Structure formats: structure tokens, C-alpha cells
Amino acid sequence: MKILGLSRKKVKEVIENGKVTIAVYGLGRIGLPLAAIFSYHGAHVIGVDIKDDTVDKINKGINPYEDEPGLSGLIEKGFRTKRLEATTNGIEAAKRSDVMIIVVPVVADKDGNIKMDPLLDVAKKITEGLERGDIIITETTLPPGTTESLASIFDKSEIKLGEYGLAHAPERTMVGRIIRDITSEYPKIVGADSPKTLEAVVGLYETINKKGVIAVSNIKTAEAVKVFEGVYRDVNIALANQLALWAEEQELDVYEIINAANTQPYSHIHKPGAGVGGHCIPVYPWFLINTAKRTKLELIRLAREINNNMPHRVVELVVKALNHRGRSVKGSNILVLGLAFRGNTKGHYLSPALDIAKELKDNWEANVFVYDPYYDPSDVEELNLKWKNDYKDIDAIVIVTDHKEFQELDLERISEDVRTKIIVDARNMIKPEKALKLGFDYWLLGNSPKLYYSINQ
Numbered sequence: 001m002k003i004l005g006l007s008r009k010k011v012k013e014v015i016e017n018g019k020v021t022i023a024v025y026g027l028g029r030i031g032l033p034l035a036a037i038f039s040y041h042g043a044h045v046i047g048v049d050i051k052d053d054t055v056d057k058i059n060k061g062i063n064p065y066e067d068e069p070g071l072s073g074l075i076e077k078g079f080r081t082k083r084l085e086a087t088t089n090g091i092e093a094a095k096r097s098d099v100m101i102i103v104v105p106v107v108a109d110k111d112g113n114i115k116m117d118p119l120l121d122v123a124k125k126i127t128e129g130l131e132r133g134d135i136i137i138t139e140t141t142l143p144p145g146t147t148e149s150l151a152s153i154f155d156k157s158e159i160k161l162g163e164y165g166l167a168h169a170p171e172r173t174m175v176g177r178i179i180r181d182i183t184s185e186y187p188k189i190v191g192a193d194s195p196k197t198l199e200a201v202v203g204l205y206e207t208i209n210k211k212g213v214i215a216v217s218n219i220k221t222a223e224a225v226k227v228f229e230g231v232y233r234d235v236n237i238a239l240a241n242q243l244a245l246w247a248e249e250q251e252l253d254v255y256e257i258i259n260a261a262n263t264q265p266y267s268h269i270h271k272p273g274a275g276v277g278g279h280c281i282p283v284y285p286w287f288l289i290n291t292a293k294r295t296k297l298e299l300i301r302l303a304r305e306i307n308n309n310m311p312h313r314v315v316e317l318v319v320k321a322l323n324h325r326g327r328s329v330k331g332s333n334i335l336v337l338g339l340a341f342r343g344n345t346k347g348h349y350l351s352p353a354l355d356i357a358k359e360l361k362d363n364w365e366a367n368v369f370v371y372d373p374y375y376d377p378s379d380v381e382e383l384n385l386k387w388k389n390d391y392k393d394i395d396a397i398v399i400v401t402d403h404k405e406f407q408e409l410d411l412e413r414i415s416e417d418v419r420t421k422i423i424v425d426a427r428n429m430i431k432p433e434k435a436l437k438l439g440f441d442y443w444l445l446g447n448s449p450k451l452y453y454s455i456n457q
Contacts, residue, residue, distance in 0.1 A: 001014050001019040001020055001098060002098050002131075002132075002133030002134065003015075003020060003098060003099065003133075003135065003200045003203070003204065004133045004134070004135055004164070004165045004196060004197060004200055005133075005196045005200065006199070006200055006203070007199060007203065008199055008200070008202045008203030008206060009203065010203070011199075011200050011203030011204055011207070012203050012206060012207045015038075015041060015042050015043050015204070015207050016041060016042040016207065017042060018042050018043070018044060018083070020042075020043050020044070020098050020099065021043065021044045021045075021046065021096055021097045021098050021099075022035075022038050022043045022044070022045050022046070022097060022098070022099045022100075022101060023045075023046045023047075023048055023090075023093040023094060023096070023097035023099070023100045023101070024038070024045060024046070024047050024048065024101045024103060025048045025049075025090060025093075025100065025101065025102045025103060025104055025122045025125075025126075026048070026049065026102065026103040026104035026105070026118075026122075026140070027047045027048070027049035027051075027054050027055070027058065027064075027086060028049075028103070028104075028105070029065055029068065029175050029178065030103050030139070030171050030173055030178060031047070031049075031101075031103035031104075031139075032047065032054075032058070032064070032065065032071070032075075033068065033071055033074070033173075033178045033179050033182060034101065034103060034139070034171075034182060035047045035078075035084060036071060036074035036075050036078055036084060037074065037179065037182055037183060037208050038207075038208060039074070039077075039078035039081070039083040039084040040074050040077060040078065041207050041208050042083070042207075043083065044083050045078070045083060045084050045085070046085055046086070046087060046093045046096060046097060047084065047085070047086040047087070048086070048087055048088070048089075048090045048093045048122075049086065049088065050088060051088075052088060054086070055086040055087060055088055058075065058079075058084065058085070058086035059079075059085060059086050060079070061075060061076050061078075061079030061080070062075070063075045063076075067176070067345070067346070067374075068175070068176065068178060068179070069176070069177070069179065069180075070179040070180075071178075071179060074179070090122060090125035090126070090129075091125045091128045091129045092129065093129070094125060094126045094128065094129025094130060094134075095129035095131070096129075097129075097134070098133070098134060098135070099134070099135045099136075099137065099204065100126050100134065100135070100136045100137070101137045101138075101139055102119065102122050102123075102126075102136070102137065102138045102139065102140055103139045103140055103171065104118040104119055104121075104122050104140055105118055105140065105279060106118070106119050106140050106141070106142055106146075107279055107283055107349070108282075108283045108286040108287070109350075110282070110308060110350065112286035112289060112290055114143065114286060114287070114290060116146075119138075119140060119142075119146075119150075120153070123150045123153045123154065124153060126154065127153055127154050127156055127157050128157070130154060130157045130159050130164060131159065131164075132159055132163045132164065133163075133164070134159075134164045134165070135164065135165035135166075135167065135197060135200060135201065135204075136150075136154065136164065136165070136166050136167070137166075137167045137168065137169050137201060137204075138150070138167075138168045138169075139168075139169055139170060139171045140171070141170055141171065141223075141226045141227060141230070141280065141283075141284060141287075142168070142223050142227075142287065143223070143227075143287035143288075143290060143291050144220045144221075144223040144224045144227065144287065144288075144291060145220055145223070145291060146223065147166065147167075147168045147219050147220075147223060148166070148193070148219055148220065150166075151166060151193075154166070161193060162193075162194065165192065165193060165194065165196070165197030165200065165201070166192065166193040166197065166219065167190060167191065167192040167193065167197055167198070167201045167219065167222075168190075168191050168192075168219045168222040168223050169188055169189060169190045169191075169201065169205060169222065170189055170222060170223065170225060170226035171226075172186050172188070172189070172226065172229075175342075175345045175347065176344060176345050182208065182209065183208055183209060183210060184209070184210045184211060185211065186211055187209065187211040187212050187213060187214045188205040188209045188211070188212070188213045188214070189213075189214050189216060189222050189225045189226070190202055190205060190213050190214070190215050190216065190222060191215070191216045191217065191218050191219040191220070191221050191222030191223070192215075192218075192219060193219060198215055202215055226284075227284045227287050227288060229284075230280050230281050230283070230284030230285070231284055231285050231288060231300055233270065233281050234276060234281045234282065234284070234285050234300070234303050234304065234307060235299060235300060235303040236268070236269065236270040237270045237271075237272075237273070237276055237281070237303075237307055238302070238303035238304075238306040238307050239269065239270070239303075240258065240269055240270045240271060240272040240273075241272045241273070241306055241307065241310055241446075242306060243257075243258070243269070243272070243446075244272035244445065244446025244447075245313070245446060247446055247447065247448075248446050248447055248448050249448070250448075251448040251450050251451060252447075252448075252451075253447055253451060254272060254446045254447060255271075255428055255446075255447070258271070271428070272445065272446045273310065273352075273402075273426060273427055273445070274310055274311060274314050274352040274353070274356065274400045274426035274427065274445065275307055275308065275310040275311045275314075275352030275355065276307040276308075276310075276341075276350075276352070277341025277342070277348070277349060277350040277351040277352055277353075278341045278342060278347060278349055278350060278351075279347075279349050279350075282304070282307065282308075282350050283350075285297075285300045285301075285303065285304050286304075288300060289301060310352065311352040311355035311356045311359065312355075312359065313445065314352070314356050314398065314400070314424065314426045314445060315356055315359045315360055315363075315364070317424050317426075317443050317445060318334065318360065318396055318398055318424050319364065320443070321396060321422045321424055321441055321443045322395065322396055322420075322422065324441060324449075325420055325422060325441060327395055327420060329360070329364040329365070329366050330364060330365040330366065331365065331366070331367065332366050332367065332395040332396060332420075333366075333367045333369065333393055333394050333395050333396075333419065334360055334366045334367065334368050334369070334394070334395060334396045334398060335369045335370075335371060335388060335391065335394045335396070335397050335398065336353055336356060336357050336360075336368060336369065336370045336371070336398045336400055337371055337372070337397060337398065337399045337400060337401065337403075337406055338353055338371075338372050338399065338400040338401020338402075338403055338406065338427075339351060339353045339354075339370050339372040339374075339375055339379075339380065339383075339385075339400075339401065340353070340372055340374055340375075340401050340403070341353075341401070342401070342402075343401055343402035343403045343404065343427075344374075344402075344403055344404055345374065346372075346374040346375060348383070351401075352400060352426075353370070353400040353401060354383070356398065356400060357370060357385055367386075368385070368386065369385075369386045369387065369388035369394075370385045370386065370387060370388070371387065371388055371389045372401065372403070373403060373405045374403070390417065391414045391417040391418050392417045392418075393417075393418070393419045394417070394418045394419060394420070395418070395419050395420040395422065396420065396422040396423075396424060397414070397418070397422065397423045397424070398424045398426065399423070399424070399425045399426055399427055399429050399430065400426050400427065401427065402427040402429060406427075406429045406430075407429050407430075409430070411430075411434055411435060411438050411440070412438060415438045415439065415440065421438070421439050421440040421441060422440065422441045422443070423435055423440050423441070423442050423443065424443045424445070425442065425443065425444045425445065426445040427445075428444060428445075430442065432444065432451075432452050436452055
């Protein structure tokens, strides 16, 4: 049933009565939970993805992302009730649907080159199945202005904007808590091409989100909201990283300072670290930089430069630590703990660990190994890295990812296996006093080693 022009109250009613079909394009870690949630609330949902394996699993009621809390139960229920299905045929899905939601990735590399191909491909498929009364929603975080530009593709059909609705409702989720985020953690942001589209889309998301919906004035504003959120974090992290490097020079404990400063309600300094990775925070600044006309956005550019340089600062720390022990970096066995860009999850897009491992291996000729509890050996080997899940003959342990498992390292056992007792901690995961008691040299990113032992000893 087409919902364009319906009141939000009526939209909720027809969804809950199973009269609305929604196509979700992109069954990744965000799109699939969204599809499963809509099916749970009564909609018939067609998930669309280019991966045959993902589609096959969903059509058997199997969750491809078993580590995402709550998702397996939703997929199983969608399978049992026949309200959730998947396909690789995006055109057919559009023909059968009343609402099309796009959640395919749009990313940028470290140089700011934005890759729109998946989005444009989906737009072309939707165009071939577009009908009057349909609503198209982008959830993918986009450079402001992108959603409206897609109308030039959709309008190549016989149906023009106004006869179909167009909206942007940015996803506001984090891996490991996606279902909670979508349903109860934050209000949904929505911008649309017209009041009638906005009314219907507000009703659509109010059906699944207990926090409600914030309707903004237009599509471009809605796009800017999510981008601003990511840019805020990138700039704040860059600030924390610069403060950490200053504290190191001054022989102060940056974490003590930040924790004390943040007891003041207007101070929200983030934690310093090895760098910024993922599909979001290091990418979104480029959405503003590349769309700016007269504004130079110097602060945002500088923040990107600072955060991109942090992996190199970690390597410098490793070099100092090894040299302090009289070891050459060349030929040393270095174990990088953590491949993921964020703790307690799997995902390595633009991960600082990749840069650290590459620089140590290529520039310093070290023997670099990687261990991450969320990865299999084959995952690491596909990245041309060596897997190692023990500490035998290791000369330096480098903690790059803040996985909870790394807070629980058995340092007593590790101290018996390593060849050289060095820990370089880029995430503040280890208690210094415990490491020092066992004879480790402990180097914390952003803190002078003089805080822990005499550098001249």
C-alpha cells in the first residue's frame, strides 16, 4: 500500500497491519537490522544485497552477523512469519515495494576521494521499478546535497518528483548496539522534499523508534546533521591527540588531566589514541571539505591531518622503546594487538593498525605479527599480515585497539614468553604499575616514559 500522502497515524496503522512493503538496499551491519526491525513491526520487507551468501542466509533465517546483539531473533521471526526475505534483484524489489530505503556504503579514502558507485547503482535500479506514490529514503550518510541530486536519476522514469517522495533519514547507529540505537536510543532525524512526504516518513519511523522523530526543514539539513556529528568527533579526537603530545613533552599524565577537566560540565574532551578509522569519522569531514565553496574549513582539514599522523607517532614510540633496550627495529619481532579500528567489534576500514603494521614492516624491516580476538587467522593473512596469538620471542607488544580482552592480559605469563619486555600502549589499556613490577618497559602514547621509570636507566 502506498503511504505517500497519508497521515503519520494512518502510516503506523497500515504498517502494523502488514499492508506496506519496504525494500532495504544494502544488507550490511546497519541495513539488515533495519530491515529486520521493520519486519518485526509488521511490514513486509525485501532486503537487497549484491552478496549471494548474505541473501541465501537471510532466506534460511540465518543471521550473517551473529555478534550483533538481538539480531538473530529478529531474523528468525521475520523468516517464520514470512515478512522478511532477501534478493539480489534490486529492480524487482523496487517494483514490489511501496518504500525504498538505501543503506549502501558511500566512503572516502584518506585523500578525500569519495566513492559513490554503489549509491548510483542502486538509484538506477530503483528507477526501473519506480511507481507513483513510492517513497525513496536515503539512510546512508552523504555529502549534503546528494539525495536531491539523485532526483535527476529517478526522474528519468515517466514519474517525476512530487509523484514520488524523496527523503533523507540518516542512520545514527554503532556496531554492537544497532538494534538499541534504531529503536530506543536516539530520535530519528528526517528531512523530505515536501510536507506530504515528510508526514508519511515521520509516521514510518515513529513506528519503530520509541524516541520519536525530529523533522528538519529540508533534505540537505538532514544530511548535514549526521555529517556534523562525525566531524565533531574527529575534531575533538584531534584536540585530544594534540593535548596528549603536549603532555608527553611536559612529563604530565594526559589521562589524569582529561579526566579531571571533564568533571566540569562544559568540558567533553575525548580520549587520545592511535588514530581514527572506520567508515564514519575519518570519512565525513571530506563530505564538507569537498562541498565547500568559499569556506576553507582549515580546522577540519587540520584535524584530519593530525589524526592521520597518529599511527606514525605510535611507530616512533615503538622505535624509541626498542632503541632504549638496545635493540634495532630491523629484525625485531613486534606483535600488534588489535586490527579493528574500534574496540569490541570487527572492522578494519582505514584502521590505524594497518598503517602501523605497514610502516614497521616496510620502512623499518621489522617482523610484524597481528592478533585480534574478533578475527580469524585467514582474515589477517588476506591483508598480507602474519597472525600470531602467542607471545613467544616477541620484542615489543603494541596495543592499538581498545578491545576489552586487552585489559585482561595475563602479564605474568606473557613476561615468561617474550624475548624483550616492552609494551607500547596506544589506548591506555594496561595498568603501568603491574607492567613495571614484572620488568616491562611501559610506553603510553601521550605520556612521557619518565612518569614510569627513568629513561636514562
